[in-house]
Structure formats: structure tokens, C-alpha cells
Amino acid sequence: MLKRFLLLKDSLVRIVISDKWTAYREDDQQKARFVRDKLLDADWWYQVKYIVGFTEPIYSMLRAADIGKPCLHLIYEMWDSMIDKVKSIIFSREGLGLHDTSLFFNTIDDILQQCWLKSSTPLHCLAHSLNPRYYCQQCLNEVPGRIPPHEYGEISEERNTCFKKFFPIADDLRNIKKQFADYSLNRGVFANPDAIEDSAHFDPLQWWGTYGARTPELKELAFKLLGQPASSSCCERNWSTYGFIHSLRRNKLTPERAEDLVYVHNNLRLLSRSTNDYLTGPSKMWDVGADEHETFDGINVLQGARI
Template sequence: DAVYNILIDRWTKSSTPIHCIAHSLNPWYYSKEWINDVSGRVSPHKDMELSEERNKCLRRYFPDVKERRLVNQEFDRFSGGLDAFGSFDSLEDRWVLDPKAWWLVHGSSAPILQNLALKLLGQPCSSSCCERNWSTYSFIHSMRRNKISPKRAEDLVFLHTNLRLLSRNDADYKQRESKLWDIGGDAFDSFDNGAGVLEIASLSHDEPTMETMLFTDDED
């Protein structure tokens, strides 16, 4: 019972309207490979609970009836694999391409839904960015600086983060003593553990050039 309650609690937290519409706009869940992988599995538009929550989100996101009707028509073509969504490449790429890439390649015939899908499916699923922000905040608002106002602390975090980004344009960032100062910190010599691990994990998404330069230097 304890395990069951934990699973139900986790499902409830992830079964919000915004989660359901994101799930409904992921082409991966309409592919024959995903549907046939488990007996009785159905695509999102055939799931009653998902459909109810998705429609609830659409009513809130598109309060105008005419615009919402256009969105529903676009979703009908997308979920049913109709018109441009029924082409061979579109259907095959549902399982192969990244969801965001799929919408960029095949979603132009449904511009409203494409824009919504890119916003939802482009959200990071990692909390590492928040964790880094909290680490900066804890550095600024400490036991010795506990009287600082929330607004001042927020401004200082903003300045710290943006100065950190601006410093990457400086020539010293790629050489001399301050080389890549914000990636490894004091543990720069080793990326096997410590502060550098999470930073390196995000480079492949945000800064592939820097990642290439970093590991090329190691090989030399």
C-alpha cells in the first residue's frame, strides 16, 4: 500500500493540465512503436483523462472560441495523422526525431499548435539551472549577511549571473589563470567529480563549441 500511495501521489503531481497537453503534443506517443510496445496502450488523444485535462488547458490558454476551434482542428490533423501529418516521413519520424525537432520539421501546417508545442516541449527537464541559482543565492545571503533584503539579494544574483556570462567573452576566459573559472571552480583539474560535473553536462546543450575546445585541450 505504501508503494502504491507513493506512485499515485507522483502520478497526481504529474497529471496536471499542462503536463497532459505536453504529453498530448509529443509525437513519440503516437508512433506505432510506442503504442505496440505494451498491450492495451493507446495514443494520448484516445485517453479520456488526458483528453479532459488537455482540453481544460486549451480552454484556459485560448479563451477566444474561434482561435480555440482552429487549435482543435490542428490537433485533429496532428493526432489523426491527416493531411501533411500523414506523410510517410512525418509518421516515421514520430519515433525517430526529438519531439521539438519533429515539430520544427513537420509542424508548419499547424502554426498555432506548432508554436505551443515548441514552448512546452522545449522546457528543460533538469533542475540543475535552478540549483546553480540557489547556490549563488546562498553564497550572497549567508549567516553573516542575513539582513540583506530579498530585493537586494535578487539583484545581486542577477548581476553575478550576467557578469559570469559576460566574462566568457573575455580573452582571459580561455587562457591564463582565470581559464574557464566558472566551470570547475576549485576542482578545475578534475571533472570526474565535484562542481564541474553538472556544468559540463549542460555544455552539450548550450555551448558545444566550448565543450569541444575543453576536451580537445585535454587530449593534447
Template sequence: MVINNEWSSYKEDNVDSAQFVKETLLNDNWWMKVDYILAFTTPIYDVLRKTDTDMATLHLVYEMWDSMIENVKKVIYHHERKTEAEYSSFFEVIKLILIDRWTKSSTSLHCLAHSLNPRYYSHEWLSEDSHRVAPHLDKELTQERKKCFIRYFDDVAVRREVNIAFANFSDGREGFDDADSLNDRGQMDAKSWWIVHGVHAPTLQKIALKLLGQPCSSSCCERNWSTYSFIHSLKRNKMTPKRAEDLVFVHSNLRLLSRNSSHYKEEETKLWDIAGDDFSLDDNGILDIASLSLDEPELEIIFFNEDE
């Protein structure tokens, strides 16, 4: 573009800016910096792309996140020509940003799902990196897993039974010690593994099948954005951001609480979570969404006015 003869016509408006753009685009050092930026942000982009899908990735996020930080570190250290033991101020800044984002976005379910993935106990996975340890030996994973079990199982006796089942699973013993069970850990899909080998721990198997089938997508956020667009609209655009956020919070929680009432199942509010702005009960509209689940990203919130 800048070496084209027509580029000279842009100089009439601002000669200095046009010259700066031309010099920059023709500078090899500038393109090397662009390549460097793309190189260390590619692992971050790849994780975002892999997780924001309808595929089951909840049990993969924790490991992908750790690998992503290591891949970013490799690119930066290679560019700065530093050994692993040396300090990089630039990498530390990037690392702090990533950890801050992870702290805001992660939940205990990420750790529990990671702990129930048999692949992370396999010899193949552990031998890929000397720094890797099995989930039951990781302090953070253990703490978060305990939080989930305490919240999920109120009964102490049931929770003790689940803890024993997890101990047997993680250590490969009492039902999980046969050759096929141990060999399939690193070779078989996690959910398939639990279907085939998890019969000896039915309660833990039930939880594992639920978590190992869960996606990590932004659909829940998108529903909140949809609600926000109705509350803070052209007609109501003088609200402060704090008030709008509070109204979205109240609305979303009222919608969740309404699911426990008889009105939700029997009266018109049973349609509250179905479809979107264009939803209609005319013709066959109800059949188009009858088979969908409330957790599917295609569904949005429907609003009914007083006339309806």
C-alpha cells in the same frame, strides 16, 4: 569490518548491539532483503535522476511515470511469485504512495506536453505494450489537455482552430498524413519533428516547441528554499512554520507581480531576480549574468537593504 579482530574493541561499550550488527551483516537473508529493496526502488530513483536535469523532459514525464509503476510492480510480483492477475498488498501500499506523490506534483502541462509528443502516436511505441493507447484516446490526458487549451486560448474561435489542428495531428490527416510525417513519429526527436512537419498547424506548432523544450527540475523549489533561508534565519528563528511559509508565498508572488510594472524594467528593482547573495555591480559582475534567463537554475533572488 565485523570479522576484523579490531571489532572486538566495540564490544566493550555494548556487547549486545555489537553482536546484533555482526550477525546481521553476516546473514545472507538480510542482504537478500537489501537487494530486493534496491530492486524495486531503482525505477523510482531512475525517474528522479532523469527528470532533475537541464534537459527537456517535460514531455516525457507522464510516460516515464506510468512505466516506473509497471516496473516496480514487475519486481515486487516476481519477488512474491505472483501472477499479474493476483493481488499484492505490499504493491498496493507502494502504488498509493507513488500516486499520492504524482497527484501533488503533476500539472496539466505534463499531459499537454505528452499529448504533443508524436512518438506516442507511432506504431512502434503503441505496439510495445498491448495496454498502451494514443494520448487522444486517454480520458485523463484529454481532460487535462482541454484545461490547458481553455486557459491558453480565451477566444473560442482560436481554440476551435487549435482543436481542429490537434485532431489532424493526432489522427495523421490534412497536412500530417504524408509518409515522412507518419514514419518520423517514432524515429525523430519530438521537437525536431514539429520543426519539420508542424508547418500546417502554426499555432499548435508554437505551443509544442515551447513545451517540448522545457526541463523538469527542482530549480523553482530551490529558489523558494533560498527565500525561506532569508526569512527564517538565525536572527529571526522564532517564527512559526506557517508564518514563514506565508511570508515566502507573499514574497515570491510580489516578485512575480513586480515584473509587470515599469519599476521592474527601469529602476533598481529590475535587478531583483538577478544573481544571488554574492552579486555585485563592481567590475564586470553585470556582464557575467547579462545573457542568462530568469528561468535558468543558476539565478537566485537578490536582496537590497535600505543602505543600498
């Protein structure tokens, strides 16, 4: 809503300074005066811009985690980057250095940390550890002080917790730990210069498909986690479609018939994207953004859909 205010700022200001605003004032002068004072107050607009500024990284991170694409291995880095961006914006507004203390940021950080503790799982740390990009020197040099995942205490503890659950047999657990040690330290089969160089440029699944043949257990685990979405929203959308088609109030379809209708409904939606009508007319791009990552800057795309 606040972002929308900023996009329509000029139009809103023109409304309250127009002659027609006087006619509206007669209905409720107190409310009209309050709205006019706020819209013409430069400090109020500055505060709105500030709120939108430090909440945008949080919104973007939530949207990125809510898509149906594989991103479980990106969550840990996205979270750290989001905290750094929020801190930078707040400290810049308050005129503080990065090593100073901000009571407002501490309050925001406490709220965010509580949310992280509720939603994070050891799988986030394990998936983060199996992304080869986070071990290449190019990635480490992007942020001052960044270290590879196997040197983080929290990540190492959570990763080992996952290993124990996935491999309850002692010999299997010891074997997977040895494979991970070679992978994280660029030793053995992972000491190949091409493997080290390509870790910065390949998609994680492509990299494991190319260089993980000698460590089949670790490769299989990487394939499972690196192809995993971070949210169940994509499944919930399918359940919503099922609920739209079949409910006790609407009809008494058998489960088999309802599943067939859901299957047909989803495939018709996909087929509609290949038609000319999908790109023109009042229903243009009607399903745009259904499972994609949109930031604040992508709001205007939805206007063409007339949803």
C-alpha cells in the same frame, strides 16, 4: 544508504569477522553483536537488495524529472513505466502473476498515486499529447496494450482543459482543436509518410520544426511545452548561488552588483570545464552531476570529484 551497503558488502563482512572486531566488542557488546548478526545474515542482505530493487525505479524517475533539461513531455510515460517496474519487481519477489493482487504493492501504489495527484498538472498531459513519438506504431508496439495519447480519457480531458485556458476565444479554441485532430489522427498535412516515419526517430522539437509549418498555433504551443523542464530545481540552484553571494548577514551589496557576481560566478564555472585542471587533480570534475541525471550506478563517478 542501502545501495552503499550493497556496494561495500564484502568489506563490511570482513570487518566483523576480523580479529580487531573483538576489541571493539568490549566497548558495547550488545550493539556489536547486533551489527555482526545483521551483516552475517543472508536473509537480511536479501531484504536490503529487495528494498533497493523496488525503490530504484522511483529514485531514477525523480532524478530524471529533477534535471534542467526539457522533459515535461516525458513525465507521463516515465511515471507509467516506473509503476510497471515497481509492480514487476514486487510481484516477482512474491511469486505472483501480473493479474494477481499484492497487498504490499497496493500500499506502495496508493502512496505513489497520492504523490502524483499532488504534483501532476494538466500540462503534463498536454505536453505528452504533443510528443509525436507516442503516436508512431513503433512506440505503440513497445508495450502490449499501449494506445496513443488521444485515446486515453484522462489525457484527453486534461488536454482540453489546457486548450480552454490557452485559447479563451471560441474561434481560436475551435481552430486549435482541429489542428490537434489532424495531428493525432495523421490527417491533412500530417498524413505525409515522411512525417509519420520521422516521428519515431526525430527529437520532438526537430519534428515540429520540420512538419509543423501548416499549423502555426499548435506548433508554437508544442515549442513552448516540449522545451520546458519539469522541475524548478535548475532555477533554485541559481537562487542558491545568489544567496551564497548576497545575504543581509554577509554584506549589503546592491541588487545590481549581486546579480553581476552571480553572472560571473556561473560563467567561471562553465569556463573551468575547458581547462586541463578540470580533468585532473583534487578538484577533478568538481561540479559533476550538478544538473544531470544520475542513477544508483553512477555513484562511483562522484568519488573522483572529492566533493
